[in-house]
């Protein structure tokens with residue numbers, strides 16, 4: 463078995479026919495899928511971080527369960543290298559790609575590749591805030607961010623008032639998790655209700671009802687400034703909102719979405735839009751270069767599509783592994799995300815932005831089901847409370863089919 467120690471001085475495409483950049487869930491999913499198909503092909507995984515394996519979705523569910531960052535990690539890079547029989551270069555940033563020469567530049571020197579897979583992920587969007595506490599706003603989108611959050615809460619030594627900017631899936635999950643862990647939460651959201659971009663009002667209401675006994679408030683507005691308030695050692699922040707109001711909190715967390723990491727690809731001359739543009743097979747705009755996971759944006763007949771989330775990256779990794787092993791396989795769509803709320807789980811398949819239509823509500827088998835039906839009567843999205851795999855499958859089967867007479 464290869465381990466992280468066994469890297470030649472100047473690795474070439476002959477040493478590593480497949481090089482994967484990144485060590486998130488997408489990169490490891492691909493390495494696993496490749497190993498299922500080919501036990502021997504040398505694989506090199508190059509990553510800027512430590513290469514620690516953890517389930518990123520647990521970051522917004524870990525506090526109430528009392529899990530610290532160390533307990534979220536399931537394996538280190540050395541263990542993964544041994545288990546998968548791959549080579550991992552941790553703490554190594556890729557700084558450039560020469561697609562013509564098939565070479566990547568890294569902080570450890572150049573590395574040749576036969577085929578290159580970019581699994582660079584996405585970074586949390588940061589709010590543009592004025593004020594001396596703007597940089598104190600946390601974003602928990604990786605293990606280190608979660609460790610810092612725990613550190614700040616522990617240093618406070620008492621239940622905190624946490625302001626969360628953004629009431630989308632991640633913001634709502636953090637809110638419920640913090641509240642269940644004994645903290646008070648204010649969700650600051652430009653819309654009047656949680657999940658406003660994703661579900662119709664009755665489903666937002668179902669979530670608010672489920673939260674009734676929890677100390678969670680929703681404050682309509684956007685933060686424009688964050689200033690230090692209170693004693694320096696308590697680290698309090700006063701948020702100024704766009705309606706002129708203020709909100710005092712012990713800690714501010716941003717959950718306003720993420721941005722695919724495209725800079726490396728763009729500088730290498732690969733086509734990018736919101737993400738690194740790939741075709742239905744994951745191929746980026748240069749020979750032998752592919753992209754996968756949160757950094758990729760798929761071009762399809764229906765337009766360009768980001769496919770965030772674990773189910774989507776696992777489906778993409780399965781297809782890409784087959785493609786890299788000589789069986790070109792298109793990526794299947796896996797567009798459903800789930801609000802991991804223990805009190806009110808909601809599965810969401812959001813309609814593409816700009817789709818004209820309306821939500822139609824139904825109550826089926828003790829769950830609320832909302833179907834987004836376009837002007838031609840075609841099902842373009844859905845959301846449902848208490849989702850089960852069977853209920854999700856049934857709706858997925860109706861997707862893009864006529865479900866109502868226009």
Ligand SMILES: Cc1cc2nc3c(=O)[nH]c(=O)nc-3n(C[C@H](O)[C@H](O)[C@H](O)COP(=O)(O)OP(=O)(O)OC[C@H]3O[C@@H](n4cnc5c(N)ncnc54)[C@H](O)[C@@H]3O)c2cc1C
Nearest residue numbers: 484485486487488510511518519556582583755756771772
């Ligand atoms: C709080 C939270 C909750 C979530 N909950 C859910 C959920 O419930 N369900 C769901 O499906 N999804 C959820 N997601 C989304 C899901 O976690 C992501 O879709 C998934 O983890 C993305 O994996 P990735 O490998 O594409 O990217 P990342 O995990 O971002 O990995 C990117 C990797 O690339 C490396 N890298 C980047 N640039 C370079 C470079 N230049 N050189 C070398 N290495 C580089 C990084 O070090 C990292 O290892 C959640 C996300 C968050 C933040």
